[in-house]
Amino acid sequence: MAQAADAARTVILTVDDDPGVSRAIARDLRRRYGAEYRIVRAESGDSAMEALRELKLRGDLVAVILADYRMPQMNGIEFLEQALQVYPGARRVLLTAYADTNAAIDAINVVDLDHYLLKPWDPPEEKLYPVLDDLLTAWRTSDYRPVPATKVVGHRWSARSSDVREFLARNQVPYRWYSSDEPEGQRLLEAAGADGQRLPLVITPEGTALIEPEAPELAAHVGLATTPTAEFYDLVVIGGGPAGLGSAVYGASEGLRTVLVERSATGGQAGQSSRIENYLGFPDGVSGAQLTDRARRQAGRFGAEILTAREVTGLEVNGAARVVHFSDGSAIAAHSVILATGVSYRQLHAPGCDQLTGCGVYYGSSLTEATSCQGQDVYIVGGANSAGQAAMYLARGAKSVTLLVRGESLAASMSYYLIQQIQEMPNITVRTRTVVEAAHGDGHLEQLTLRDVDSGATELVDAQWMFVFIGAAPLTDWLDGTVLRDQHGFILAGPDLTPDGRPPAEWELDRPPYHLETNIPGVFVAGDARAQSAKRVASAVGEGAMAVMLVHRYLEQS
Incomplete structure (x- = not known):
């Protein structure tokens, strides 16, 4: 019943100043989505903004907004910019003619546009519905709800409470924070039967109370995938920073059965950045969280599995298989592995x-x-x-x-x-x-x-x-005795494996190691964990893509 109530109050809004076009797109939207969503149409930016404000006052949800670019008084970009203030979680689509594609591309940065559609969109089964299906799926998994269902009760100056909140935030899990000192926090503690001595308390959307949960338990209860669906893959990517996400996107999109394993949250250090302003294609900058979310959804769309809160503890060569061991004793195997473990900030060794x-x-x-x-x-x-x-x-x-x-x-x-x-x-x-x-x-x-x-x-x-x-330290200690590293722990690959650039003594193949290949054939490295890497988001993404190309070359010759 709750889901039905939500659907009845969830809106797809379209605005176009041409009455014929407005009726046509509303007709196509109702034909596909009318049973689950309410379709609201407007014929000007002002009337659409009035409709959005009324929906907000009634507590209705808006999933997707489609706006025509060429409208008098208020064009589509200007309208979407205002709509962003009322419904920041709604997915935004610009309807535009071919001559206006430059404006649409600019809108990607101005209003964080999710997609632009060229008119006409016929047939909708090919040009409209697939786009809307993806946007609605992304919206349903985002923090669009005005009151997040997951609740966290803790103490302001608690390291464990801070860790839990950071884990949820970086994994895009919406939650509401309550101090254990405030009345609502006390009520939640009492309802959960907790004494307040062991914090934080996490209450899941289903009402399950978790006291001092570790990351794997927390991930499993808030809807994050933690268990692989298979025992053997074409490619295992270890690490979910820009290099790992790049590898997952290109691996899955090119037909490899791919799984990405991340010990904490996708995005790595880049995912924590408030603003990345020198990344190609984003002249106005992009937050690390936005970039990470888009990359994660993109990888998932191509079919890559993403496992969260799984710590890798070992890598084993078993014939043609590369076996990845987890801290809980389980393991998965693959034809190839990409190490994209990234780095962590060094600790400040000062008293206190x-x-x-x-x-x-x-x-x-x-x-x-x-x-x-x-x-x-x-x-x-x-x-x-x-x-x-x-x-x-x-x-x-x-x-x-x-x-x-x-x-x-x-x-x-x-x-x-x-x-x-x-x-x-x-x-x-x-x-x-x-x-x-x-x-x-x-x-x-x-x-x-x-x-x-x-x-x-x-x-x-x-x-x-x-x-x-x-400064940064590589997260590679678990590779000791298996993969060659330099004196600082960064992974050696290709010509850097030995001082003279020749293959290492234990190398068994006739060919030399590929550029990003470690001393183990079929095991590659990408991003900040590689020795002599550039330590930039763009180079990490590029290395992730290049590593997949080399994986293909390795598989073809195996």
Whole structure:
């Protein structure tokens, strides 16, 4: 009954100033979707906005908005930009003539357009319905509902509560947060029979209460896939960052039975970025979460399986099979493997930091904590792009943001465009040749001791928030004794396997290793985990695609 009620109040809205076109598209939409969705049509941008506001007041849901580009007074892009403020979760489609495709492409960045359709769309079975089917599927799995059903009860200064919230946010699982100190949080604890000593408490949409859930348990209860559907694949991709997602998209789209295994959340470090402004095709920038969500949906559309909260602990060669072992003792096998494990931020080894991690000290951009920094003083440790992007994002609401940089300047490690933006932001201060000597606080961060590298002088400052970006360490320890790595743990491949560029002694094939191939034939590496990689999103995606091409070459010769 609940699903039926939702369907009755879910709308597909179309707006076109040509009455004949407006009636035609509404007719086609009702023929396919009228049984499950209410079709609302308007003949101007103003009347469509009025309809959206009325729907909002009644609490109705809007799944998809289709707008014609050429409308008087308010064109389709202008209308969609206003509609975005009322229904940000609705999928947006622009109807356009062939001559206006440049405007449609621009709209992808202006209003985060999901698709543009050329008129006429006949036959709708080929040109309209497949597009709408995909958009409706994506909408149903997004956080479109005004009140998310999953509830999290925890303490503000709790590392475990922070971990759970971050896991849900990065995996695009909508949830509502309740402090254990507030009345509603207390009511939820009582209803679940929890004493409040063990937090967080997660209540799933089905009403299941999970106390201090680990990632695999949490993933399984909130609808994330954790179990493979087969025992053998053509390709196993380990790691869900840009390189892994690129591999999954190209592997699945080219006919390989592909499974991607991610230990935490897809997107990697890039998925935590508030704004990526130098990625090809997005002149106005794109958030890491948006880019990750699109890539994940794209991989799924081509048939790739994506497993979340599965930790890989070993890689074994068993004849022609490459066996991937999981921490729970299970395993899957494949003809080929792509290692796209990425990197993690290095830990700040200063007294007090370990105890306060998750309680004011965070590594990377904590998506869930940014809103709590409003009007407060924030410290960011690091001088590379990730630190700069976080500084720009947090500076929008924070009272002040201070970048602590060990080096002489930002120029050695940060892109020029970011340096320029930081210089123009009045509430960002850059302190070079400065490091964190210690972190202090009772249960949460309260103060930092800063030290000048040159003079040795120290200073005690008040601080509740510190985000750390101090370099990256590869997540490859589990490959020790199997795959060759350099002294820093980065994976060697192709000509980098030996100093003279020749195949390693244990290499058994007549041919030399391919460019991204490790010392194990059929096992490739892509992205930041590879030695000498570029550490950029674009290069990681490119290497993911290239690795799939080499997988095909390997399979053809096996």
